[in-house]
Amino acid sequence: MVEPELIRSAQAGDRGALITILRSIETHVYRTAYYILGNEQDAMDAAQEALIRIYTKIDTYEEKALFKTWVQRIVTNICIDKFRRFKPTVSIDEHNMVFRTESNVEEELIFADFAKDIQQAIDKLPEQHRAVIVLRYLQDFSYNEIADSLNLPLNTVKSYLFRARQRLQTLLHDYQKGGVRG
Secondary structure, rough: OOOHHHHHHHHHHOOOHHHHHHHHHHHHHHHHHHHOOOOOHHHHHHHHHHHHHHHHHHHHHHOOHHHHHHHHHHHHHHHHHHHHHOOOOOOHHHHHOOOOOOOHHHHHHHHHHHHHHHHHHHHHOHHHHHHHHHHHHOOOOOOOHHHHHHHHOOHHHHHHHHHHHHHHHHHHHHHHHHHOOO
């Protein structure tokens, strides 16, 4: 959570405050970009572009919306624009999805395979459905925060989530039969 005083300092031209803000949000920005775009290189590019945009546009932020919502709107829009320009390649790094402390080799292999199928299923969603799934389940945004982030009506967000969950359920049902096919 970025403190409002820090934001106001950055908006007033305090470069140190702005750098502190960027460092505190860079992991969240990257994570969102990674889950929307599906591979590390594209996510790094999008995250960098989002951080630059936040850096140059912080003076336009108004406290009408939560800062995290404003940030997620920026990164999500950049990702959707990139997604429309090209179809990203699927690249999954299972060990970055969830950190586990106890290791059972067979359990880890099953989990890694399932994590790959989850990412592949998410990658099969249309970009708007993918965005709402990422914001809801990976960034833990409320429906209202998602609506604000994506500049969509609340009912549209609910509809996208409903359809995305249905599609994911269908795709992940196939997991029990040997993996996501599609």
